[in-house]
Amino acid sequence: MRKRQLGKTGIEVSELALGTWGLSGDAYGPVPEAEADRTIDRAVALGITLFDTADVYAQGGMERKLGKRLPAQRTMVVTKLGTNLDGYPEKNFTSQYLYTAFERAQDRLKRDCVDIVLLHNPSLASLDNDEAFTLMKRLKSEARIRAWGVSAGSYEVAEKAIDKGCEVLEMAYNCFLFRDVKKLAVKLRTEGVGLLARSVLGYGLLAGHWTAEREFYPPDHRADRWNQDELRRRVEQIDAMRAALGGPVPTLRSVALRYVLQNERVSAAVLGPRNVTQLDQLVRDAGRMPPYLYPPTMAKLEAALLAHGVTGE
Numbered sequence: 318m319r320k321r322q323l324g325k326t327g328i329e330v331s332e333l334a335l336g337t338w339g340l341s342g343d344a345y346g347p348v349p350e351a352e353a354d355r356t357i358d359r360a361v362a363l364g365i366t367l368f369d370t371a372d373v374y375a376q377g378g379m380e381r382k383l384g385k386r387l388p389a390q391r392t393m394v395v396t397k398l399g400t401n402l403d404g405y406p407e408k409n410f411t412s413q414y415l416y417t418a419f420e421r422a423q424d425r426l427k428r429d430c431v432d433i434v435l436l437h438n439p440s441l442a443s444l445d446n447d448e449a450f451t452l453m454k455r456l457k458s459e460a461r462i463r464a465w466g467v468s469a470g471s472y473e474v475a476e477k478a479i480d481k482g483c484e485v486l487e488m489a490y491n492c493f494l495f496r497d498v499k500k501l502a503v504k505l506r507t508e509g510v511g512l513l514a515r516s517v518l519g520y521g522l523l524a525g526h527w528t529a530e531r532e533f534y535p536p537d538h539r540a541d542r543w544n545q546d547e548l549r550r551r552v553e554q555i556d557a558m559r560a561a562l563g564g565p566v567p568t569l570r571s572v573a574l575r576y577v578l579q580n581e582r583v584s585a586a587v588l589g590p591r592n593v594t595q596l597d598q599l600v601r602d603a604g605r606m607p608p609y610l611y612p613p614t615m616a617k618l619e620a621a622l623l624a625h626g627v628t629g630e
C-alpha cells in the first residue's frame with residue numbers, strides 16, 4: 318500500500334482509506350455486523366492505515382467498532398463532529414457542544430490522541446464564528462488531536478475553511494464531480510492542505526454496473542438523490558469512461574479510482590465498500606503506483622467526458 322503526505326501535517330497516510338458510512342448501514346441499507354467487522358479487519362490486513370468515520374455513523378457505533386477492532390499503533394482515524402443527535406438532529410458548531418462531542422468520540426475510539434478531527438459539513442455562515450477553530454487549535458496544542466479540518470460540501474465552504482487555517486479537507490471528488498477540487502488546486506498546494514477524496518465511485522454509479530432502470534429504496538440515500546431522467550442521463554454518460562479502458566485499466570471502477578489517485582493533491586481516496594469482496598475489488602483495481610492513468614489516457618478520458626456533457630459539478 319503506497320503512502321502519501323497529508324498536506325503539511327507531517328502525517329503519512331495510506332493512499333487508500335476505508336470509509337465507514339456504508340458499513341454503518343445508515344447510508345445504503347443494512348450491513349450484517351460480521352461483514353462490517355470482516356471488512357475492517359481485511360482493510361488492516363491489506364495495509365490500509367487510514368479509517369474515516371463520524372460520530373453520527375450508526376449513532377457512534379462505527380467509532381465504537383473502530384475503537385475495538387483497529388490496532389492503534391498501526392492505524393489512524395479521521396472522525397467528524399458537529400451534528401447533535403440528542404433529540405431532533407441539528408448542526409452545532411459551538412465550542413461547548415464540540416468539546417463534549419469530542420470527548421465522547423475519543424472515548425468510543427479508545428484513543429488518547431484522535432489523529433484527525435473534521436467539522437462535519439458546516440454551512441458557510443457557521444464558519445464565520447471562530448470558536449470551533451479555536452477549540453480545534455487548543456485540542457491540537459494539548460496533543461489530543463494531531464490535525465484538524467473540515468468536511469466541505471461546497472467550494473465556498475472549502476475555500477473559507479482554508480482561509481481559517483484548516484489543515485485537512487474532505488470533499489467529494491471523482492471523474493464526474495471534479496470542478497470544485499480543480500478550482501482549489503492552487504490553494505491546496507500553496508497552503509499545504511491535505512485532501513481526503515470521498516465518493517470516488519459517485520455512490521456506486523461509476524462502477525458502471527447500473528442500468529437506467531435501477532431502483533433504490535429507503536434507507537438507501539440514493540432513493541432521493543436522482544429522479545429517473547437524471548439517473549438515465551448519468552448512466553448514459555458512463556460510456557465516456559470507456560475511453561480510458563485497456564492495458565492496466567481493466568474496469569470502469571479502475572478508471573474511477575485511478576482518476577482520483579492520479580491527482581497528486583489527493584492524500585487519500587476514501588473508499589466506500591460494503592463488504593470484503595467490494596474492498597478487494599477496489600484495492601485490486603486502484604493499481605499500485607503512478608502513473609495511475611498515463612497522460613494520453615487522461616486526455617482521452619477528459620475529452621470523452623466533455624463530449625458526453627459531464628461538466629464536473
Ligand SMILES: NC(=O)c1ccc[n+]([C@@H]2O[C@H](COP(=O)([O-])OP(=O)(O)OC[C@H]3O[C@@H](n4cnc5c(N)ncnc54)[C@H](OP(=O)(O)O)[C@@H]3O)[C@@H](O)[C@H]2O)c1
Nearest residue numbers: 336337338339468515516517518519520521524589595598
Ligand atoms: N460528508 C462527509 O464527510 C462524507 C460524505 C459521504 C461519504 N463520506 C466518507 O466517504 C466514504 C465513501 O463515500 P461514498 O459512500 O460516497 O463512496 P462511493 O465509493 O462513491 O460509493 C459507495 C458505494 O459504491 C458501491 N461500491 C463500493 N465498492 C464497489 C465495488 N467494488 N464494485 C461496485 N460497486 C461498489 C456500493 O454501492 P452498492 O451498495 O450499490 O454496491 C457502495 O455503497 C464513506 O464511507 C464515508 O466514510 C464522507
